[in-house]
Amino acid sequence: MERKRTKSGNIRLADVAELAEVSLITASRFFSNPGALSVGKRERVESAAKQLGYVPNLAARALASQRTEIIGVLIPSLTNSVFSDVLRGIYDASEGSRYSIQLGNTRYSILQEEKLLRVFQSQRPAGLIVTGINQTEASRAILQTMNCPIAQIMEIGPDPVDMMVGFSHYDAGFAAASHLLAQGFQRIGFLGARMDPRVQRRFAGYVDALKAASRFDPRYIVTTPTSTTVTLGGTLFADLLAQAPDIEAVFCVNDDLALGVLFECQRRHIQIPEQMAIVGFNDLEFMASAVPPLTSVRSNRYEMGKSAVTMVTAAIDGFRPQELVVDLGFKLMIRHSSIARRN
């Protein structure tokens, strides 16, 4: 594989064109629209590029064409497995397209989100995916000026910036609490950690469900701004038991907390569901194989990521979806941990 030395030492498209004995622009077309070349030239360019080991320069392409093939993605956490699933959907969908993903981690801070948005601005992304509907005023302003399709994911709400894919966390929280009420539980606790906007809406759903049944009591609620762990689930549950020993059931705002509660119950020899019902949120894989299997609220996280990319890429290509707001819903996975003792 002999190397042509050019001024800069890099192999440029011009070198390929020269070797293939075609014009620069014809070589360029080979990469953007090979069908436009005659068979002979197509083959010549192809073999010349291969022979020289030509690698296109994306920066030059972006500058000349005034567009990129980058989709910026902003998520609040990398460790939370909820977002791993969303990301997997995003990366899976992007692989089928010509777009690549630029990921930013906001760590649940809307200020960090704003900062990352400014970085994205410099990249001129072709599309954008952001988490949630609680952006700062400045972030909203930036989004408005970015002039590219934008999807807000994880939840749906009023006043979308552009497109939305998610579900109602309020409804999901309401459904979880209602399920426990329907099973005949009366004193239903709430365990919450890292009270981000979506968690708070689940909480609001829980509160309203209990109030509607005249079962609401602030003594049943334990929350902390700390981030979630399994161990924390045990700790919070211990706090809840201390402040409301008569508690019958507990709705955990995510599955890690629920697992922590399960372990704490095992430690204290509390029977599930006979002495304590448990409902989690997200329906991570382990919930179904726990002993006993734990009830949870399943959301279509993978689908959410995938749809977001599909919608954004379609919009980039000029096919804006009919429905700009897509509700992917949720499903209450009722398992042994929340089946009524009486009823």
Add this chain to the structure above:
Amino acid sequence: MERKRTKSGNIRLADVAELAEVSLITASRFFSNPGALSVGKRERVESAAKQLGYVPNLAARALASQRTEIIGVLIPSLTNSVFSDVLRGIYDASEGSRYSIQLGNTRYSILQEEKLLRVFQSQRPAGLIVTGINQTEASRAILQTMNCPIAQIMEIGPDPVDMMVGFSHYDAGFAAASHLLAQGFQRIGFLGARMDPRVQRRFAGYVDALKAASRFDPRYIVTTPTSTTVTLGGTLFADLLAQAPDIEAVFCVNDDLALGVLFECQRRHIQIPEQMAIVGFNDLEFMASAVPPLTSVRSNRYEMGKSAVTMVTAAIDGFRPQELVVDLGFKLMIRHSSIARRN
């Protein structure tokens, strides 16, 4: 905020320079080396940029300067929480620097890795982080030509492409098995899933430890190429029990499998550790709060990501680390699940 209309409709550095009444290059320097400007001009450029809402164009910058501030990262999985931790380290470290991360998901395929490497080539990244030491020949060749600092992470081994941060999975597997042997367990099973190169090296460590103690028996081994889940842990354990009912202990190649084994034992009323000892791998957070707490091998995943970025960025800036291969080690976290019944 009035807008200057230029030919392209975008605000360019030239517009900022014009408004600030300085030359183009002075405006450019404001962003690359503000200290080189006199106070007066610095302020004029700053306010002009702000007034116009100027956003630098990274593609143009990359093209003109012939370098980028992108660090490419290739990992095999987004759902495996091992890599979430590594990624968190990577993103945390990158935030302190001026570099941004471009992430690729290889899904444990070295062919996919090769493909993504070609994509990265087009971006001309300033540095690269790849997972493991098992690349294809072609991938190695690409890495060689990329002419930027490269860190291989997760494990260490012979023949580094450039730099390495990790630990010996063989030693860790050997240590886990040795611990069980030292506790007096004689029939020690192995549960493995998604047998990637690192898992296989852990397995080799287990095999050699048992062979050294003359305790090796292939009947004690159950593996599957399927990807890991908690549920799978239970299933594999059931298979192991079926083919070797006299098993006393089990070394699980990761913590999800170990949790599955725990649940399966609970289901079958098998006492841990009296009737069955369990050792996991990775030491995910839940291991310590399980009932009983589960023994595992802790690796410094977050540190691994962080160090990799630190080493790569230092190398980009011309400060190649003294030690090109960094062994971050591992730590056997001995908990109740593997404490000997006799001894």
Add this chain to the structure above:
DNA sequence: AAATGAAATGGTAGCGCTGTCTTTTAGGCC
């Protein structure tokens, strides 16, 4: 006051590619 050198500023030429428009060639029809 002249000489010196460092700091501050500017001019110019690309970086590698694609959009736009123009020219050439090939193909189809009477």
Add this chain to the structure above:
DNA sequence: GGCCTAAAAGACAGCGCTACCATTTCATTT
């Protein structure tokens, strides 16, 4: 064979920025 149309190929300018080198400014030294 001549004419028309479409396909294929090319010329050229310029995307927005920085590297490189040249020039100006100004404080300091003799």
